Amino acid sequence: MTKAAAERRLPPGTAGVERVGRLRFPIYRLVAGGRTIASMGRYSWFNVYFGFGQPVVLDDGTRWRVKSIEYGGSLCPVLADSSNHRVAMATPGVREGGRMGPVGYYGIDGPDYGYRLNAAERGLGRPGRWLLTEHEQEVAVVTRRPNEINAPGEMPLGGALLCLMLARFGMPGDADLGAPRFRWD
Secondary structure (H helix, E strand, C coil), X not given: CCHHHXXXXXXXXXXXXXXXXXXXXXXEEEEECCEEEEEECCCCHHHHXXXXXXEEEECCCCEEEEEEEXXXXXXXXXEEECCCCEEEEEEECECCCCCEXXXXXXXXXXXXXXXXXXXXXXXXXXXXEEEEEECCEEXXXXXXXXXXXXXXXXXXXXXXXXXXXXXXXXXXXXXXXXXCCCCCC
């Protein structure tokens, strides 16, 4: 991974995903403080996990893509740069027996950070509010609708993009969280 990709930061405050188009790129964009941080293609669960991925173009023209890989028996979203090097990756939580599976939280890892995205409220369907923590310390609050992240300090852009996507859509097999259930056996 390039050093520049690891150093990309989301500024403190609230950043949100908003729709700007219907058919032509960009369809969505990530906005923080009135400034566009990244432009994104179709924001869809199917595109990320079973399609060609979601294109992401940063404000300086750098191209990333959110796609998925098989890891530990799960399809996990990965944010890759234009050289196909991993910028950030998300994995499902680990059950007490050591198996990966739907337990209500995700791990989000990058080259110099490791976060845990926890569902902050339960109910029917997907949780609407999530807490992002690092070593038991709250880093950010992520909401599903509107799809926003509120961080009191700077945080890695790759981790923030995956948090927003996971809060909105989840992963395949997250039946407990409201996403479609798949059996790969």
